[in-house]
Amino acid sequence: MKNINKTKDEYKEIVKNEQPVVEKGRNVLRAFLVGGGICLFGQILWDLYLYLFDLSKQDAGTLATITMIFLGGLLTGLDIYDELGQFAGAGSLVPVTGFANSMVSPALEYKQEGFIMGIGANLFSIAGPVLTYGMVSAFIIGALKNIFGG
Amino acid sequence: MAVKKRGQTFVYSNPPHIVAHASIVGPEESRGPYGEYFDLHCSDTKCGKDSWEKGEEQMAADAVNLSMDKASVSAADVDFLLGGDLLNQIITSDFVARDQDIPFLGLYSACATLVEGLLLGAGLMDGGFADCVVAFASSHYQTAERQYRTPLEYGVQYPPYKQFTVTAAGSYVLGWTGGGVWITHGTLGKVMDLGVSDPNDLGSAMAPAAAELILQHFSDLKRGIVDYDLILTGDLGKSGIKMLTVLLEEKGILLSDKLMDCGAEIFGGEKKYGAGGSGVGASAAFVGSVIIPRLISGELERVLLVGTGALLSTITVKQSETIPGISHGVVIEKLPGG
Numbered sequence: 001m002k003n004i005n006k007t008k009d010e011y012k013e014i015v016k017n018e019q020p021v022v023e024k025g026r027n028v029l030r031a032f033l034v035g036g037g038i039c040l041f042g043q044i045l046w047d048l049y050l051y052l053f054d055l056s057k058q059d060a061g062t063l064a065t066i067t068m069i070f071l072g073g074l075l076t077g078l079d080i081y082d083e084l085g086q087f088a089g090a091g092s093l094v095p096v097t098g099f100a101n102s103m104v105s106p107a108l109e110y111k112q113e114g115f116i117m118g119i120g121a122n123l124f125s126i127a128g129p130v131l132t133y134g135m136v137s138a139f140i141i142g143a144l145k146n147i148f149g150g
Numbered sequence: 151m152a153v154k155k156r157g158q159t160f161v162y163s164n165p166p167h168i169v170a171h172a173s174i175v176g177p178e179e180s181r182g183p184y185g186e187y188f189d190l191h192c193s194d195t196k197c198g199k200d201s202w203e204k205g206e207e208q209m210a211a212d213a214v215n216l217s218m219d220k221a222s223v224s225a226a227d228v229d230f231l232l233g234g235d236l237l238n239q240i241i242t243s244d245f246v247a248r249d250q251d252i253p254f255l256g257l258y259s260a261c262a263t264l265v266e267g268l269l270l271g272a273g274l275m276d277g278g279f280a281d282c283v284v285a286f287a288s289s290h291y292q293t294a295e296r297q298y299r300t301p302l303e304y305g306v307q308y309p310p311y312k313q314f315t316v317t318a319a320g321s322y323v324l325g326w327t328g329g330g331v332w333i334t335h336g337t338l339g340k341v342m343d344l345g346v347s348d349p350n351d352l353g354s355a356m357a358p359a360a361a362e363l364i365l366q367h368f369s370d371l372k373r374g375i376v377d378y379d380l381i382l383t384g385d386l387g388k389s390g391i392k393m394l395t396v397l398l399e400e401k402g403i404l405l406s407d408k409l410m411d412c413g414a415e416i417f418g419g420e421k422k423y424g425a426g427g428s429g430v431g432a433s434a435a436f437v438g439s440v441i442i443p444r445l446i447s448g449e450l451e452r453v454l455l456v457g458t459g460a461l462l463s464t465i466t467v468k469q470s471e472t473i474p475g476i477s478h479g480v481v482i483e484k485l486p487g488g
Binding site for chain 1: 200201202296300301302303304305306307308309310311340342344345346351354358361362365366369388389392393396397401425
């Protein structure tokens, strides 16, 4: 016979009351500001490339994306992106810089296990599900388009 | 007949002494409010090695060796080595034992591993199976984080109730003479699971086991909170000690200022660390380096050390299983007349 005879629901209530509150409103605001800031920066780069170089709109956009991916990777390596993530939550997770972070962070983490079994095997450990279901949904949409889209 | 057992509690008729202790901590713990209390400090988390795992192994080995040096014992004098850590197959402890010519018993109760080691070590001695036992434990932020969660540099947001694994190791030499404290009782806890399934909220997962253990300990020995100067948990964190306080208050036990948590203390009030530290290294380093000196100086006389472990498996959590908690306790007292 145990001394603590609480049901899971009773205990859940205690946890709910005593746990420090996750400030959702604050998090949403921070995510909006940082996520929006990242996107704004990307847009500025896009316009800048259009202005500076003789590029098509699409090429300038691609170059801006590549720059953002580079910066996401660089800030991950400099130990800054995870701090930004703690502050901004989804704000820094969702943009393309977040995707770069999800690739570079396992690469850094697993390099001590070697290039094949470390980096090679774990590079997609976080981004894998995104890619898998990105491809699956692309396939379904493509198939639907072929069948119904004429 | 089990004459030395009351309920779930070992009553050591010949209480073993904690003859010596050694601790080693990582860079962030060194900068914390208790930094200078610890014996050795690693300036980088790999301890000069080429991987975090090797760094943790080095830290645990250094703690074991230093504790044996302090106690002036060699491997030949030590009957058994008891140890554990947080990694799969308790591999850090296995590697430490590989380099010691001492029979080894590997232990795992997550953050309650150190207390399990002290409790069993004292039992082996009181039972007449040993004259000298070394118990050690270690944990490491980077090695634990990569095993249990996501890569370190991954920019995910952690909730304020998450604890941060402490990078530290501690080793205790138990013997019959010397030192200023002894282990008089040990209470073995039951696994408790009240349905917490969030791997970021281990404090809540462990608190019921700690409450259960404390109530059982008091009832086995017919003692109460008045009989102790300090109830030291390791490690519920700032969030988990609140749940523990509520659970015990409902049973009429007011811990008030007699409750302290190794993990909540070790990093001080820094917000960056969420609910404070966790990991068995916290209690392994903190108890010996901070609490035992207070017992020796007479500031404290009797402490109940309550190890609390979240039995988290990365696989079963993904299968939506809940996280069971375990807790063990030992009573550490100032030697009479010591």
